[in-house]
Amino acid sequence: MVTVLFAILLPIVCAALIPLLYRRLRRVAHLGWFVLSVPFILFLLLARYIPQIAEGKTFMHTYEWIPSFNINFTTYLDGLSMIFGLLITGVGSLVILYSIFYLSTKESLHHFYCYLLLFMGAMLGVVFSDNLMVLYTFWELTSVSSFLLIAFWHHRKASRAGARKAMTITVFGGLSMLAGFLMLYVASGTFSIREIVANVGIIRDHTLFSPALILILIGAFTKSAQFPFHIWLPDAMEAPTPVSAYLHSATMVKAGIYLVARFSPVFGGEAVWFWLVSVIGLLTLFWGSFNAVRQTDLKALLAFSTISQLGLIMSLFGLGSVGHYYGYAPDTVLYTQASFAALFHLINHSTFKGALFMMVGIVDHEAGTRDIRRLGGLMAIMPITFTIAVIGGFSMAGLPPFNGFLSKEMFFAAVLAMRNVEAFSIADLGLLFPIVAWVASIFTFVYCMILISRTFFGKLRLDKLDKKPHEAPLGMLFSPIILCLFVVGIFFFPNVLGHYILEPAMASIYPTFPSTSELTPHIHAWHGINAELLMTLGVIIIGVILFKTLKSWKPLYRIFPQRYTFNMYYNRMIEFSENSSAKLTNRYMTGNLTHYFVYIYVFFVALIAGYFIWSDASAFNFAKDSTIESYELILVFVMMFAAVWIIFAKGRVTAMLLNGVLGYSIAFFFVIFRAPDLALTQLVVESVTTALFLLCFKYLPDLMPEASRKKKQWSKAIISIFVGATVTLIGLAVVHFDRFKPVATYFNDSYELAGGSNIVNTILGDFRAFDTMLEVVVLLIAGLGVYTLTKLKPRKEETDHENQ
Amino acid sequence: MKINDVILRTITKTVVFIILTLGIYLFFAGHHAPGGGFIGGLVLASGIVLLYLAYDIETVHKGMPLDFKKVAALGVLLATGTAIGSLFFDVPFLTQTHSYINVPIFGKMGFSTVTIFEAGVALTVVGVVVTIILSISEDE
Numbered sequence: 001m002v003t004v005l006f007a008i009l010l011p012i013v014c015a016a017l018i019p020l021l022y023r024r025l026r027r028v029a030h031l032g033w034f035v036l037s038v039p040f041i042l043f044l045l046l047a048r049y050i051p052q053i054a055e056g057k058t059f060m061h062t063y064e065w066i067p068s069f070n071i072n073f074t075t076y077l078d079g080l081s082m083i084f085g086l087l088i089t090g091v092g093s094l095v096i097l098y099s100i101f102y103l104s105t106k107e108s109l110h111h112f113y114c115y116l117l118l119f120m121g122a123m124l125g126v127v128f129s130d131n132l133m134v135l136y137t138f139w140e141l142t143s144v145s146s147f148l149l150i151a152f153w154h155h156r157k158a159s160r161a162g163a164r165k166a167m168t169i170t171v172f173g174g175l176s177m178l179a180g181f182l183m184l185y186v187a188s189g190t191f192s193i194r195e196i197v198a199n200v201g202i203i204r205d206h207t208l209f210s211p212a213l214i215l216i217l218i219g220a221f222t223k224s225a226q227f228p229f230h231i232w233l234p235d236a237m238e239a240p241t242p243v244s245a246y247l248h249s250a251t252m253v254k255a256g257i258y259l260v261a262r263f264s265p266v267f268g269g270e271a272v273w274f275w276l277v278s279v280i281g282l283l284t285l286f287w288g289s290f291n292a293v294r295q296t297d298l299k300a301l302l303a304f305s306t307i308s309q310l311g312l313i314m315s316l317f318g319l320g321s322v323g324h325y326y327g328y329a330p331d332t333v334l335y336t337q338a339s340f341a342a343l344f345h346l347i348n349h350s351t352f353k354g355a356l357f358m359m360v361g362i363v364d365h366e367a368g369t370r371d372i373r374r375l376g377g378l379m380a381i382m383p384i385t386f387t388i389a390v391i392g393g394f395s396m397a398g399l400p401p402f403n404g405f406l407s408k409e410m411f412f413a414a415v416l417a418m419r420n421v422e423a424f425s426i427a428d429l430g431l432l433f434p435i436v437a438w439v440a441s442i443f444t445f446v447y448c449m450i451l452i453s454r455t456f457f458g459k460l461r462l463d464k465l466d467k468k469p470h471e472a473p474l475g476m477l478f479s480p481i482i483l484c485l486f487v488v489g490i491f492f493f494p495n496v497l498g499h500y501i502l503e504p505a506m507a508s509i510y511p512t513f514p515s516t517s518e519l520t521p522h523i524h525a526w527h528g529i530n531a532e533l534l535m536t537l538g539v540i541i542i543g544v545i546l547f548k549t550l551k552s553w554k555p556l557y558r559i560f561p562q563r564y565t566f567n568m569y570y571n572r573m574i575e576f577s578e579n580s581s582a583k584l585t586n587r588y589m590t591g592n593l594t595h596y597f598v599y600i601y602v603f604f605v606a607l608i609a610g611y612f613i614w615s616d617a618s619a620f621n622f623a624k625d626s627t628i629e630s631y632e633l634i635l636v637f638v639m640m641f642a643a644v645w646i647i648f649a650k651g652r653v654t655a656m657l658l659n660g661v662l663g664y665s666i667a668f669f670f671v672i673f674r675a676p677d678l679a680l681t682q683l684v685v686e687s688v689t690t691a692l693f694l695l696c697f698k699y700l701p702d703l704m705p706e707a708s709r710k711k712k713q714w715s716k717a718i719i720s721i722f723v724g725a726t727v728t729l730i731g732l733a734v735v736h737f738d739r740f741k742p743v744a745t746y747f748n749d750s751y752e753l754a755g756g757s758n759i760v761n762t763i764l765g766d767f768r769a770f771d772t773m774l775e776v777v778v779l780l781i782a783g784l785g786v787y788t789l790t791k792l793k794p795r796k797e798e799t800d801h802e803n804q
Numbered sequence: 805m806k807i808n809d810v811i812l813r814t815i816t817k818t819v820v821f822i823i824l825t826l827g828i829y830l831f832f833a834g835h836h837a838p839g840g841g842f843i844g845g846l847v848l849a850s851g852i853v854l855l856y857l858a859y860d861i862e863t864v865h866k867g868m869p870l871d872f873k874k875v876a877a878l879g880v881l882l883a884t885g886t887a888i889g890s891l892f893f894d895v896p897f898l899t900q901t902h903s904y905i906n907v908p909i910f911g912k913m914g915f916s917t918v919t920i921f922e923a924g925v926a927l928t929v930v931g932v933v934v935t936i937i938l939s940i941s942e943d944e
Contacts, residue, residue, distance in 0.1 A: 676838040684846040755902030761840040765918040783932030787939045
């Protein structure tokens with residue numbers, strides 16, 4: 001199945017092409033029109049496989065990448081990845097279409113679309129990868145591209161702060177997930193998810209199984225903004241609205257949910273898994289909806305509502321894991337319905353939340369503000385936008401005839417079913433599930449009403465708006481209208497979706513169950529007057545009462561300053577780590593060269609001399625040494641004289657010339673000992689450095705006699721003597737050193753192996769070419785460093801554009 | 805203060821060619837005799853530095869309009885390029901190869917990919933040394 005590989009690579013390749021082509025394309029049309037073709041083509045390509053997937057087929061394609069480490073680029077297309085693939089490409093197409101009208105050509109569009117395509121490729125990579133390491137790579141790539149997109153308007157301080165926060169939290173989760181993956185690898189011996197699922201019985205008893213479970217869940221929770229990691233999502237709303245609609249409501253934040261769904265066949269039967277996923281999910285559901293009510297910024301409201309809805313889906317997957325515990329039996333199939341509701345709500349949420357985000361973007365674009373304290377009365381001016389808001393909002397609130405109603409009912413049915421479960425001692429707390437779900441749904445209803453009425457009802461206050469509002473252009477309305485058609489369409493024909501999309505996904509979540517048609521219920525809009533319907537009615541009645549009396553109970557929020565608690569802890573943690581690391585670093589990075597030399601030499605002596613003494617390799621004798629000639633003695637005395645004189649030299653030039661004497665004498669020694677290569681190099685290096693020193697001395701002040709204390713000078717002298725002694729020791733001891741196999745055998749064959757009879761150069765260019773290559777790179781970096789440090793100093797008159 | 809450096813300039817005119825020739829000789833000699841990319845590059849660089857010392861920067865730049873940062877970058881590109889190039893022939897990273905070809909007039913000659921690698925080393929050395937010395941001396 002090369003299609004899937006193609007689907008991952010096409011967006012990434014196109015992202016790489018944009019910087020090269022955008023200048024030409026920009027003259028033709030808005031860059032978005034070209035980018036739009038990518039997700040649209042991929043959507044059609046993937047949609048072609050729907051019938052085959054619905055029949056229960058799966059497609060796999062393996063490209064061997066690093067087979068020695070079991071890392072293969074394996075793409076796997078099944079029902080679950082199909083849902084996400086369709087969401088990513090489908091919502092992606094609509095969002096890009098919307099962004100064409102949202103972003104003017106004056107923005108740096110090539111950056112925007114480059115990042116967006118990079119994200120799309122990475123996200124497709126996450127859902128289509130079967131190999132854990134490949135999945136992890138793409139996972140982090142989505143974090144990186146999300147960081148770049150949140151900070152798209154990087155001249156704003158809030159954008160940069162939001163991007164950093166999102167990056168810190170999601171990458172922290174990603175790293176913990178990586179640790180979990182490695183533990184799974186240790187337990188199972190494979191990186192392939194499918195093989196892990198197949199061998200789950202064997203690895204369940206491994207000691208690393210539970211730690212892996214928790215670490216992987218941390219990764220999923222941070223990515224899907226679950227309590228208490230949810231704090232990054234509201235700040236991420238600094239991104240342009242198309243990004244919020246795409247990454248932060250429809251796709252990226254659902255990666256965590258994907259991970260939970262994908263791993264539920266592995267961890268599903270565990271009590272820890274059940275409690276963590278469902279309780280954290282319910283907590284997030286409640287906390288998000290509770291906090292959404294108090295928001296005054298429409299996007300912040302939607303952010304908290306997204307957090308809450310993600311919690312709902314997460315908790316449903318947690319409840320559905322009971323089905324794994326019981327295994328396949330006719331009377332327990334009931335419990336798998338939670339997972340079905342989760343998948344169903346996942347799709348529904350993407351449709352109505354996408355439409356709502358686009359609606360808010362339109363309001364922001366046409367009225368100039370998203371603050372509900374300034375908005376109002378837009379219904380008459382923007383009737384189509386209002387319709388979109390009503391459809392999306394009512395669907396989110398769980399009202400018919402919209403798809404949110406169906407999945408909300410199924411959610412209620414799933415939590416009600418928990419009263420009868422005996423596993424994991426759920427029954428004791430069984431009543432708590434429906435109560436929390438119901439209360440959270442009331443708040444959901446309230447904030448949906450706030451969203452609609454504060455924006456579109458009431459009095460229009462033109463004086464408080466930055467622009468004169470008017471209806472958006474058709475192109476901008478097109479995408480949310482399509483999503484609204486889905487919202488309504490899914491309500492009337494839910495079973496088409498159920499059969500073609502959800503049924504094969506259920507098969508991926510419950511691979512051990514023999515028949516999937518039993519897992520797929522027939523979705524009814526009307527199923528008689530039962531507990532679920534009464535709960536919905538209760539939500540509506542109490543929700544309306546709470547909404548009407550909002551003014552009287554809203555001060556409650558001020559009693560506990562909870563909104564800032566988690567943010568405050570996060571900020572304190574960041575501040576603490578910044579301060580303490582700065583303190584630690586400043587303690588040893590004093591900016592004093594002498595100090596740095598002390599570190600280097602002390603480390604050198606401790607390591608090298610320490611090793612020689614520890615390994616007892618410091619023995620030496622002079623018995624085999626050849627006789628010392630008189631001219632050698634003269635050279636040695638010259639060098640000693642020069643070296644001692646340097647210490648007492650008054651001027652820099654004198655010291656440098658004496659250093660030159662030392663260097664040239666060493667070159668002489670190389671000549672005497674028949675090392676022409678070294679002699680040549682030493683001579684030239686000595687000459688070039690002399691020129692360099694002379695240049696530098698022009699800028700330095702005269703050498704000042706050091707006013708340091710005697711004690712300090714003594715310590716320096718001791719360090720110097722130790723360094724000298726160590727070097728001498730090495731020189732004497734290596735002659736007899738036999739701990740490693742000598743590499744000399746290579747040298748004899750250098751002509752045969754490398755085609756050169758100059759041993760030194762065959763080492764440099766062939767045997768140890770890796771060293772040479774990296775040295776060359778280091779050299780370039782050093783050169784560029786000197787260049788930038790001396791040439792690119794900030795000028796005083798240049799103002800700092802950072803914090804506008 | 806103006807220094808009359810007629811002697812230095814006159815000597816430089818002749819000596820620079822000797823130094824540059826030596827540098828190129830050392831580069832090619834490196835295969836079987838003392839020399840090689842690093843030392844060849846260093847000698848070339850010292851020749852160029854001598855030019856800069858004897859004449860002023862503008863004059864040298866007129867005769868040799870090179871951006872030495874780019875020379876260094878080209879060198880690194882060559883060195884890493886030969887390293888990566890070996891991957892396209894399905895051999896490990898940095899594998900070097902050599903063979904002997906009969907060239908008219910010169911007779912049997914050895915050719916080796918190490919030469920390209922070493923050329924990269926030499927260019928980097930020339931580029932970096934001249935860049936460092938120029939950027940320090942130009943600094944006001």
